[in-house]
Amino acid sequence: MTDTYLDMVNSGLGKQLASKLGLPRPVALRRYRSGRDFPEGAVLVLGRGRAADAAASAMLGWDLDVRRHASDVDRVGAVLIDYTEAQGPADLGGPALELSSALRKLRAGGRVITLSRPAPGIGTGAASGTLPGAEQLAPAQAAARQGVVGLLRSVAQEMRGGVTANGVLVADGVAADAPSVIGAVRFFLSGRSAYVDGQFLTVGDDRGDAGVDWEHPVAGKVAVVTGAARGIGEQVTRTLAASGATVIPVDVPAAGDALSKLANELRVPALQLDVTDPQAGQKILDLVAGRYGRLDLVVHNAGITRDKMLANMDEAKWNSVIAVNIESQLRITETLLSSDKLGPAPRIVCLASTSGVAGNRGQTNYAASKAGVIGAVAATAPLIAAKGGTINAVAPGFIESEMTAKIPAARRQISRRLNSLQQGGTPVDVAQAITFLLSDAAGGVNGQTLRVCGQSMVGA
């Protein structure tokens, strides 16, 4: 699971060689460590909207060195551009060119973040198509808004040194200083978003709490993670626990060995349960509510692959993937939503996949199930909002895990380079994105699918 190429091009001769030959030069990403959440250097805030002012004020509160002019600073850690008030394509150039002048000062592990408003057209996760309730936009305004998408995604591709570029889309009618706008900015600045690149997160309403304990964003919450015995699920469990939650790991009885070790380490009960059990939702509620009185957070992580070209697909392979990856999520979520055991702000995160976004050769069943997750999440959003909660999905790209370790070596090397960060992500990267979406800081983000893929070329 170690990326030997990444190690090689970051040391001595390998570094020189890669540079001379023009080979990809991925760097170790700036990941979250307690007490070191922000990029090194000043934060440059460009643009003059209310969103810029709100973000700048929040960042001052986080003790960041906030500047409003590129010429003011030598070392830039992050650049934040407010396009929320852009009226036409002409409004894009000024801040873009100012960003240009700041790029050479941008340090490794830095951030570019845009704040803008959504428009129908290019899909950005689940925010594609016409937003319900959105006012009719003037064509020039829509052009400016979608222009930001093209600009940001290109910037992300041009960055090196582990710098990422992501955008916050503030829905019309949502205040520029809504809690989740601040929350999303904080997430994109943080090492928690290290492998999120070229993505947009839509803030759809004013809910949420920007005053969470950022070191422990899910403190005091009671959470359940399915498929928790190994891989991404295990990491999600550990990260949520480290972020303050009480996490009950769930996995199939056959994985009970690893599951019980994890549970004992975290001093929580383990639940051996097949998520396709029709009673799965009730069994989860019985244990968790019986033990802790309520259930706040759920991560639908359990998933399987049964890859075959469609020409060779059989019923068992198709059905089992659909049953585990999407039908179980639908059934459990339905049970949870009709229960009176949920906490006051229930949050669900579902595991989708970039295969669900872009499709993948040999994965018709898997891609169908994962695209299904994205659709189900968007449709469940209003249902859970009625209960004060949120549901979102995370779509991992190439993640270094037991699953991807099985890919033949040459294909694996190519797969992990096919993104702007030129490397695979880690289970921690996925876990951090999930943790953010489960925190009250993301209370205004609902029905979205966030890709954790290093801006994979696939399905962009």
Place this chain on the structure above:
Amino acid sequence: MSENTQRNAPKTTEKTTDTRGTGSKPAPVMAATGKHASTPAGTRAVVVAGNRIPFSRAGGPYANASNQDMLTAAIDGLVARTGIAGERLGAVAAGAVIKHSRDFNLTRESVLGSALDHATPAYDVQMACATGMETVSSISNKIRLGQIEAGIAGGVDSSSDAPIAVSEGLRRALLKLQRAKTTMQKIQAFKDIRPADLTPAVPSSGEPRTGLSMGEHQALTTQHWGITREAQDELAAASHQHLAAAYERGFFDDLVTPFKGLTKDNNMRPDSTVEKLGNLNPVFGKKLSGEATMTAGNSTPLTDGASAVLITTDEWASQRGLTPLAEVVDTESAAVDFVTGKEGLLMAPAYAVPRLLARHGLTLQDLDLVEIHEAFASTVLAIMKAWESPEFCKDRLGLDAPLGSIDRSKLNVNGSSLATGHPFAATGGRIVASTAKELAARAKAEGRPQTALISVCAAGGQGVAMLLRSA
């Protein structure tokens, strides 16, 4: 033992019945007064959860696992299931029948390797195949007496990792060598060793006093009671089918934790039928005059495995959001004189059960579930036949009428040792945990309390019977 005691016997029994009667049905009074916890005498011992590793035929995936490895895994799985990692329990009692001498503190060492607070005391128990039952009894009694609030009872056995001892001659020579001071004495010690002494001593299931293996003993009982081959094979097939059905419906999802890649008991043959079992050759009783009927299919194989059961007070459970499954009501042990041939080696439960039932004013037919450990299919059948026999019940048990028969639909409903295998000391914990869960489920479904009887026979002519009631 005197006339005196005998004369007083009825009175004593009556008195005992009285006290037990109050002790066993305290719930309404206690619940009403709310003095449950503060009155140790009325404290119930309840089974909260159980766990075992899948049982494996000897020489299988656990071939290199020690008793300590397996017992630790069983305890850790139980700790995880109940979310009590880091907690200090009042006691952990467990044991193994086949044990290395270095494992003198097997249970304590397992606790030290587990996720429990290391300040949890532990002790070993050894009562042959009834070891697990005796640990449940012991822990429950401590709870009822108010000595502890929560404990784990369990057991483990490995037939794969069995201790192999040196021969008696070699052992004496080696001890002499250890005491030798001069070179001459050392040489002298070596000189005593004979070539035959180099053969190691492997443990066997033979009875020390008769030299007969357990199977040969049971063959005598089988013949005595006229248990047919077909009846034995039917029981064996039912055991496999019931176990497979229980796995199929997820019954073991919260009773078993995988170990060393094994996720289900590997002795289980879901497609087992009377016809298939009928093709096996007899292995025991071949030297007896009648037909030999005991085969590898209707006898338990040598097995590796471990089990653990969490037993607590109601209060301890409720403080942790745990739901009691069943109350451990009472236990009765019995032993028989098999050495003279007066009674069969594994017939002691036939004596323990009626005494236990009488103490609680119950009949066999009052029971909702009956678990009779399947050491051999014929053990179960012989015991049940004895209870149906007016002669046995009169002559041996001193009863006016036979105990009667057991509805077979209540017997070993989720399979028993013929299918799961029988890692001696682990069997009691397996049965208690599964039965407690089944009782709780049935009580919920039927809306009335359910009672179960468990009976386990053991080497040395012993047996333990236990009553569980849905909590």
